[in-house]
Amino acid sequence: xxxxxxxxxxxxxxxxxxxxxxxxxxxxxxxxxxxxxxxxxxxxxxxxxxxxxxxxxxxxxxxxxxxxxxxxxxxxxxxxxxxxxxxxxxxxxxxxxxxxxxxxxxxxxxxxxxxxxxxxxxxxxxxxxxxxxxxxxxxxxxxxxxxxxxxxxxxxxxxxxxxxxxxxxxxxxxxxxxxxxxxxxxxxxxxxxxxxxxxxxxxxxxxxxxxxxxxxxxxxxxxxxxxxxxxxxxxxxxxxxxxxxxxxxxxxxxxxxxxxxxxxxxxxxxxxxxxxxxxxxxxxxxxxxxxxxxxxxxxxxxxxxxxxxxxxxxxxxxxxxxxxxxxxxxxxxxxxxxxxxxxxxxxxxxxxxxxxxxxxxxxxxxxxxxxxxxxxxxxxxxxxxxxxxxxxxxxxxxxxxxxxxxxxxxxxxxxxx
Amino acid sequence: xxxxxxxxxxxxxxxxxxxxxxxxxxxxxxxxxxxxxxxxxxxxxxxxxxxxxxxxxxxxxxxxxxxxxxxxxxxxxxxxxxxxxxxxxxxxxxxxxxxxxxxxxxxxxxxxxxxxxxxxxxxxxxxxxxxxxxxxxxxxxxxxxxxxxxxxxxxxxxxxxxxxxxxxxxxxxxxxxxxxxxxxxxxxxxxxxxxxxxxxxxxxxxxxxxxxxxxxxxxxxxxxxxxxxxxxxxxxxxxxxxxxxxxxxxxxxxxxxxxxxxxxxxxxxxxxxxxxxxxxxxxxxxxxxxxxxxxxxxxxxxxxxxxxxxxxxxxxxxxxxxxxxxxxxxxxxxxxxxxxxxxxxxxxxxxxxxxxxxxxxxxxxxxxxxxxxxxxxxxxxxxxxxxxxxxxxxxxxxxxxxxxxxxxxxxxxxxxxxxxxxxxxxxxx
Numbered sequence: 001x002x003x004x005x006x007x008x009x010x011x012x013x014x015x016x017x018x019x020x021x022x023x024x025x026x027x028x029x030x031x032x033x034x035x036x037x038x039x040x041x042x043x044x045x046x047x048x049x050x051x052x053x054x055x056x057x058x059x060x061x062x063x064x065x066x067x068x069x070x071x072x073x074x075x076x077x078x079x080x081x082x083x084x085x086x087x088x089x090x091x092x093x094x095x096x097x098x099x100x101x102x103x104x105x106x107x108x109x110x111x112x113x114x115x116x117x118x119x120x121x122x123x124x125x126x127x128x129x130x131x132x133x134x135x136x137x138x139x140x141x142x143x144x145x146x147x148x149x150x151x152x153x154x155x156x157x158x159x160x161x162x163x164x165x166x167x168x169x170x171x172x173x174x175x176x177x178x179x180x181x182x183x184x185x186x187x188x189x190x191x192x193x194x195x196x197x198x199x200x201x202x203x204x205x206x207x208x209x210x211x212x213x214x215x216x217x218x219x220x221x222x223x224x225x226x227x228x229x230x231x232x233x234x235x236x237x238x239x240x241x242x243x244x245x246x247x248x249x250x251x252x253x254x255x256x257x258x259x260x261x262x263x264x265x266x267x268x269x270x271x272x273x274x275x276x277x278x279x280x281x282x283x284x285x286x287x288x289x290x291x292x293x294x295x296x297x298x299x300x301x302x303x304x305x306x307x308x309x310x311x312x313x314x315x316x317x318x319x320x321x322x323x324x325x326x327x328x329x330x331x332x333x334x335x336x337x338x339x340x341x342x343x344x345x346x347x348x349x350x351x352x353x354x355x356x357x358x359x360x361x362x363x364x365x366x367x368x369x370x371x372x373x374x375x376x377x378x379x380x381x382x383x384x385x386x387x388x389x390x391x392x393x394x395x396x397x398x399x400x401x402x403x404x405x406x407x408x409x410x411x412x413x414x415x416x417x
Numbered sequence: 418x419x420x421x422x423x424x425x426x427x428x429x430x431x432x433x434x435x436x437x438x439x440x441x442x443x444x445x446x447x448x449x450x451x452x453x454x455x456x457x458x459x460x461x462x463x464x465x466x467x468x469x470x471x472x473x474x475x476x477x478x479x480x481x482x483x484x485x486x487x488x489x490x491x492x493x494x495x496x497x498x499x500x501x502x503x504x505x506x507x508x509x510x511x512x513x514x515x516x517x518x519x520x521x522x523x524x525x526x527x528x529x530x531x532x533x534x535x536x537x538x539x540x541x542x543x544x545x546x547x548x549x550x551x552x553x554x555x556x557x558x559x560x561x562x563x564x565x566x567x568x569x570x571x572x573x574x575x576x577x578x579x580x581x582x583x584x585x586x587x588x589x590x591x592x593x594x595x596x597x598x599x600x601x602x603x604x605x606x607x608x609x610x611x612x613x614x615x616x617x618x619x620x621x622x623x624x625x626x627x628x629x630x631x632x633x634x635x636x637x638x639x640x641x642x643x644x645x646x647x648x649x650x651x652x653x654x655x656x657x658x659x660x661x662x663x664x665x666x667x668x669x670x671x672x673x674x675x676x677x678x679x680x681x682x683x684x685x686x687x688x689x690x691x692x693x694x695x696x697x698x699x700x701x702x703x704x705x706x707x708x709x710x711x712x713x714x715x716x717x718x719x720x721x722x723x724x725x726x727x728x729x730x731x732x733x734x735x736x737x738x739x740x741x742x743x744x745x746x747x748x749x750x751x752x753x754x755x756x757x758x759x760x761x762x763x764x765x766x767x768x769x770x771x772x773x774x775x776x777x778x779x780x781x782x783x784x785x786x787x788x789x790x791x792x793x794x795x796x797x798x799x800x801x802x803x804x805x806x807x808x809x810x811x812x813x814x815x816x817x818x819x820x821x822x823x824x825x826x827x828x829x830x831x832x833x834x835x836x837x838x839x840x841x842x843x844x845x846x
Contacts, residue, residue, distance in 0.1 A: 009451075011452060012792050013788045014792055054713045055775075058713060058778040058782040059781060060785075062783070062785035085788045089430075125722070132727050135677040136677055136678045139570055139676040139677055140569075141568055243675050245567075245568040246564045247561065247565055278503045283500070283502075288558075291554050291557030291558050292557075293561050294561040295561075312565050314560075340507065344509070348506050351510065351527070354528045355454055358453050360792070413568070
């Protein structure tokens with residue numbers, strides 16, 4: 001099997017197993033796969049309930065397991081992940097790795113179905129779980145502001161849907177539909193198995209995986225063929241909502257046009273200069289100079305060619321805040337970036353990259369993200385650092401010309417402080 | 418050469434070296450082989466709870482505005498108009514600072530700028546720079562931070578539980594203060610707090626990472642020495658505590674906010690105990706949380722099936738030399754039903770025998786968790802800070818874990834008494 005990737009480092013004591021199903025989806029399918037993930041994560045034939053699952057994991061020295069869902073742009077990714085301790089650090093060198101692999105196999109391939117469908121009660125309970133997750137987004141106002149911006153920036157594209165899906169779609173799913181989706185999980189996905197951590201004593205790990213999974217993890221789709229950014233046309237817009245809070249949230253959605261291979265590096269540094277670090281223009285001017293906010297940041301979405309700026313402000317400062325944000329965007333366009341700002345941003349991005357080496361999970365995430373974004377499974381951390389180093393200030397100023405403001409979202413807090 | 422005390426934890430595969438510099442500052446170095454990242458922390462045993470004390474510069478008793486320790490944290494992490502986060506960021510180094518009830522800590526994380534980061538961190542903390550103008554500006558920024566907490570339902574439900582338990586204790590006060598209280602902060606007050614609580618005897622310096630021990634101590638010492646003339650040597654900090662009754666203050670606080678998912682905290686106020694007991698209580702609560710509230714418990718399964726919970730129920734202990742309590746937190750769309758179930762359940766488990774099988778499973782899990790935590794540099798320094806603040810032997814938590822018996826757990830459950838129980842709820846408008 002070729003789709004097993006190992007990332008080995010003996011400084012760790014533990015091992016992370018990550019089985020990813022990456023699926024091209026439409027908007028409704030996100031809800032279906034989100035519900036499917038919830039159902040699969042809580043029960044299988046051998047371990048019927050969360051209690052059975054957890055008791056088994058406790059017996060494997062507290063191995064961790066969950067099913068993580070995320071979006072790589074317009075693609076949906078379901079990750080079955082487990083973390084356990086390398087045998088050399090356990091009493092009597094007890095080896096739990098085979099148990100973990102069998103467990104993952106059971107969770108994915110022996111679901112709790114009878115007559116080919118999932119149990120209605122379980123589906124009902126998990127629908128409630130997912131709907132709660134969807135409704136809870138509004139409880140964290142900054143997160144809600146960011147979510148709303150993602151939605152309005154990418155309308156019509158699968159990415160615009162929340163990772164848990166939307167309420168109406170969730171409600172309409174029946175057990176036949178869900179069981180269909182379960183089958184499609186294997187026929188309509190790219191499967192990637194990443195094993196990251198301390199693999200000493202596990203030189204035979206591929207053989208172990210093959211023995212347990214045989215050909216079940218063979219991908220039907222090739223990651224090279226999957227399109228993660230649908231790139232529809234969008235209009236400029238300004239949207240205002242109100243809520244009963246003391247603070248207001250202001251977000252800006254920026255669109256990046258004509259993105260080419262390797263622009264990722266330039267855009268990462270652009271974002272760091274704009275609002276990605278404490279040396280950034282937004283932190284320096286919006287927060288430190290004008291005291292408009294405590295939180296102000298910008299986030300670059302590699303898979304969607306957008307940047308979202310978000311901040312928590314006082315509602316009276318709305319107009320002022322807009323002026324200051326727009327000034328910072330224009331300053332970069334006009335080439336008003338000092339060498340100090342540029343170097344600080346670059347340094348900070350490079351040191352973030354280096355830090356990933358200290359986390360087996362971050363290494364795994366970086367690997368799969370690069371694989372889909374660059375269509376290259378051999379890009380190393382060192383290569384990335386090298387490419388980042390080669391970016392010049394002029395590159396950043398040039399790329400700034402392709403970036404424009406598209407959406408403004410204001411969540412006005414109506415309680416007076 | 419320094420006199421270095423060596424603490425080894427076989428379980429975690431790490432060693433911590435402790436030494437005291439000539440000016441009284443204690444330095445801790447936790448060696449983590451093979452890791453790229455190095456963390457440096459400079460902290461003081463001073464947080465939001467201390468607002469009534471003797472000003473070291475005058476010898477007079479003084480009461481300071483709420484939120485000043487946190488305000489001071491913001492102002493120290495700044496140098497002549499430049500924010501420290503920015504100064505570090507320009508070097509490619511990540512930094513931050515936080516204030517809690519009993520500590521203020523400033524830290525950096527770096528791969529290859531270790532020496533320069535130590536130099537910067539010491540300079541920032543040892544060279545305060547407060548002006549009327551920069552104090553004024555910070556009032557705006559912190560004002561927005563306070564508004565953010567005011568809108569945060571998790572923060573609100575937790576603080577309301579504290580406010581229900583404590584009548585006079587400063588733990589009732591928001592760490593950042595209020596917009597009103599911080600308006601009374603000026604540069605003179607900041608210097609008073611700084612001079613009183615940022616003396617070397619009251620501070621600690623921690624390094625975690627793959628570093629050379631002697632060289633690192635020398636590096637810290639040579640940097641600290643540059644500022645010796647600015648130092649107040651303060652061996653006897655005098656703080657005044659308010660009288661706090663044993664009884665709770667209010668039984669229940671309910672607040673409505675613009676949210677979807679209601680939140681619940683059930684608090685039990687406890688008698689204050691010494692640090693050994695605090696560590697023991699802490700670990701017992703982790704075991705109780707696993708035994709009775711985690712996904713391996715029958716209770717979780719039942720409540721989940723009923724649709725009363727969708728995420729974990731946590732059972733946490735917090736205790737120092739002047740407060741002690743348990744807080745059970747959860748969220749639910751059926752908050753009143755869940756509240757009733759938990760309260761009833763606590764009474765039931767007081768009389769029940771502990772499930773032998775689950776108790777053994779939890780012990781196995783804890784062995785694994787110690788290994789997981791060794792892969793994470795942050796868990797190493799958290800333990801050292803606790804030790805620096807309250808002095809109990811380093812790594813005693815691992816020893817205590819093995820000593821805890823089922824009887825200890827039952828005894829602890831039985832001190833959670835109904836007349837010391839409070840309820841805090843945040844629900845939708």
